[in-house]
Amino acid sequence: MESAKILVVDDEIGLLKLLEITLRKENFNHIETASTGKGALQRIKEKAYDIILLDIMLPDISGFELCTEIRKNTNTPIIFISARSTDFDKLTGLGIGGDDYITKPFNPLEVVARVKVILRRQKMNEHSQHQDTLFDYGYFIFNPESATLTVNNQPVECTAKELELLHFFCKNPNRIFTTAQLYEFVWGNDVFGEEKTVTIHISKLRKKLGDDTRKPKIIVNLRGIGYKFIPPNEAFICE
Known part of the structure; x- marks a missing residue:
């Protein structure tokens, strides 16, 4: 440092x-x-x-x-x-x-x-990115090593924190995390965390992934519990 x-x-x-x-x-x-x-x-x-x-x-x-x-x-x-x-x-x-x-x-x-x-x-x-493979979900591809996201073959600009959040979700599919846990794991500390910080970044990430913000299917909000990343599959892509 x-x-x-x-x-x-x-x-x-x-x-x-x-x-x-x-x-x-x-x-x-x-x-x-x-x-x-x-x-x-x-x-x-x-x-x-x-x-x-x-x-x-x-x-x-x-x-x-x-x-x-x-x-x-x-x-x-x-x-x-x-x-x-x-x-x-x-x-x-x-x-x-x-x-x-x-x-x-x-x-x-x-x-x-x-x-x-x-x-x-x-x-x-940076250390973990060199150990990760490509996350290819069909219509969107996330490359941790190059820190790039493409949706429908088009590059999508993301902040470093948005990419960190997406990276965390990709490495932990179908698992439920509270906002406090997401702040601790992605932002690195649970003492200063604010729920709005997490929810805003998730909202922005949903829009960039093309996820319906009103009825999301990729980053799902389980009311009163937390969030879960559901990897898209062929059924989702065809809808």
Whole structure:
């Protein structure tokens, strides 16, 4: 983790310094900061980062707009850090490609903990991807090694967290998992988990797989119990 490259984007200079100091104390030595959206976007176009900490209320463009632009170029995990704490803001942030959402004020050690969780999961997934075969379900194909998803022979763009969730489901077909379990296994920690984080990512994944969001047949919600991934078969494809 010490070699991880982190970009922190916030217009509060004091907060940038606080996060940088805290991260360096935890042995993260490759940290860069930006106080504007345009400055952040320029850095992202010039080099690759392992994780991005992103404020929403920036002086030039909003963090939501910036996230949308970032997702056009990279699937780098994004953690939103914002004083905007409504459910609508959280749903928006996660819906446009954010991997996590932390509200201000916060304990900087909580930020570090979430950063470590995401980086640790990334490393584990990279290792396991080399051991996995292709998941071919006919009309959609998921390749963990190349981190690609094709539906009806068309490539589908997914965030890193969406691919991690799909990977977990593919490796555990026909098993039921609660939202808390999914958060723990995919996001890597059950302490900070929020049910909305899981449900939003599942909703997005269903749409990208062409699963009926009102009557899903692939990622099924068993009311009051949890979710189950049912691999498509020929009968499903012909319907």
